[in-house]
Amino acid sequence: MAADTDRATALKEFDETKAGVKGLADSGITSIPAIFHHPNLHLTPAASNISIPTIDLSLPRPMAVDLIRAASRDWGFFQLVNHGIPLSTIEATISAVRSFHELPTAVRSQHYTRTHVGGVSYYSNPDLLLSAAASWRDTLYVTFGPVRPELDRIPEVCRAEMVAWKQHAREVAREVMGMMCEGLGVGPGRLEEMTCLEGTGMVGNYYPPCPEPHRTLGVVDHTDPGVLTVLIQDQIGGLQVKKMINGDEYCWVDVNPVPGALVFNAGDLLQIISNDEYQSVQHRVVANSGENGRVSVAVFFSPGKREDSDIYGPLPELISVENPAKYCNLKMSELMGAFFNKELASKSILQQFKLP
Numbered sequence: 001m002a003a004d005t006d007r008a009t010a011l012k013e014f015d016e017t018k019a020g021v022k023g024l025a026d027s028g029i030t031s032i033p034a035i036f037h038h039p040n041l042h043l044t045p046a047a048s049n050i051s052i053p054t055i056d057l058s059l060p061r062p063m064a065v066d067l068i069r070a071a072s073r074d075w076g077f078f079q080l081v082n083h084g085i086p087l088s089t090i091e092a093t094i095s096a097v098r099s100f101h102e103l104p105t106a107v108r109s110q111h112y113t114r115t116h117v118g119g120v121s122y123y124s125n126p127d128l129l130l131s132a133a134a135s136w137r138d139t140l141y142v143t144f145g146p147v148r149p150e151l152d153r154i155p156e157v158c159r160a161e162m163v164a165w166k167q168h169a170r171e172v173a174r175e176v177m178g179m180m181c182e183g184l185g186v187g188p189g190r191l192e193e194m195t196c197l198e199g200t201g202m203v204g205n206y207y208p209p210c211p212e213p214h215r216t217l218g219v220v221d222h223t224d225p226g227v228l229t230v231l232i233q234d235q236i237g238g239l240q241v242k243k244m245i246n247g248d249e250y251c252w253v254d255v256n257p258v259p260g261a262l263v264f265n266a267g268d269l270l271q272i273i274s275n276d277e278y279q280s281v282q283h284r285v286v287a288n289s290g291e292n293g294r295v296s297v298a299v300f301f302s303p304g305k306r307e308d309s310d311i312y313g314p315l316p317e318l319i320s321v322e323n324p325a326k327y328c329n330l331k332m333s334e335l336m337g338a339f340f341n342k343e344l345a346s347k348s349i350l351q352q353f354k355l356p
């Protein structure tokens with residue numbers, strides 16, 4: 001079809017500018033190209049009467065465990081405060097990632113590539129060529145584990161900060177993962193022993209101001225595939241979590257920026273491992289209608305052991321005659337294949353591994 005060819009050409013031309021959505025925003029356009037139009041976009045106002053839980057990590061541990069368990073079960077998302085990481089460290093990370101995305105186009109575009117050589121890439125829309133509609137976001141992606149990145153491939157303006165952030169994120173994720181395990185009634189080291197802290201990807205996202213925010217999204221509805229995600233964001237906002245109300249009814253709930261807070265969410269593999277006790281919940285980011293670019297930095301944790309003999313599935317100690325396994329066992333290659341070979345917006349990969 002001619003329209004498909006035109007779209008494919010437009011996508012290729014956009015990708016070849018190597019300037020990302022930031023380049024489009026800088027060019028002063030007042031309307032966005034058709035490749036970014038999302039048909040049937042329902043940007044209903046977010047619910048104002050509810051918010052995702054905020055959990056104080058300085059509470060006595062048993063209380064914090066209970067709150068983390070309830071939040072992981074009922075929301076799949078929570079904000080964590082009093083976690084011990086200084087606000088200045090969080091701000092320095094965000095500011096360094098911002099500096100990268102706001103480098104002059106000629107400098108920034110030298111990093112633009114979809115090939116993840118040495119564990120580093122920078123592009124607009126990971127699923128640009130697979131998706132029905134592109135979104136108003138650019139991403140710097142670094143894989144820290146299980147294979148270490150070639151550090152000199154990380155742009156110098158944010159290298160030290162991203163490396164330092166990986167360590168902070170790991171320490172707090174270790175603590176939270178341990179508490180999530182306790183919430184499941186298994187030992188605090190259970191997920192860590194399964195190497196769930198070893199697979200580590202970090203994305204430095206940039207959402208430039210969008211001249212027509214009602215026609216597109218910052219990132220489409222999706223779930224994260226791994227075990228646990230830790231996210232920091234600036235004060236602009238735009239992240240929303242889908243909250244099911246009853247049956248098929250749902251509303252979108254804003255994750256309001258809280259200075260110094262870390263946003264945690266369970267991924268698909270944690271929902272599988274916990275046999276549906278914890279939820280991997282759909283979330284999205286609305287297109288940025290403000291005047292300044294929005295920055296978020298997410299760290300995704302998943303198992304580092306990825307041989308064909310390394311199998312992941314519902315924990316045997318959670319399974320019984322009354323509570324049978326709801327998912328089959330899977331290999332990391334199957335999980336990652338299911339995630340990266342699809343459009344981000346398509347159905348959760350959980351369906352693929354669900355037992356009948």
Ligand SMILES: O=C(O)CCC(=O)C(=O)O
Pocket residue numbers: 203205219224231233238239283285296298
């Ligand atoms: O930018 C955000 O707030 C969310 C990003 C996100 O969901 C992701 O990178 O998976």
Ligand SMILES: [Fe+2]
Pocket residue numbers: 222223224283
């Ligand atoms: Fe996400």
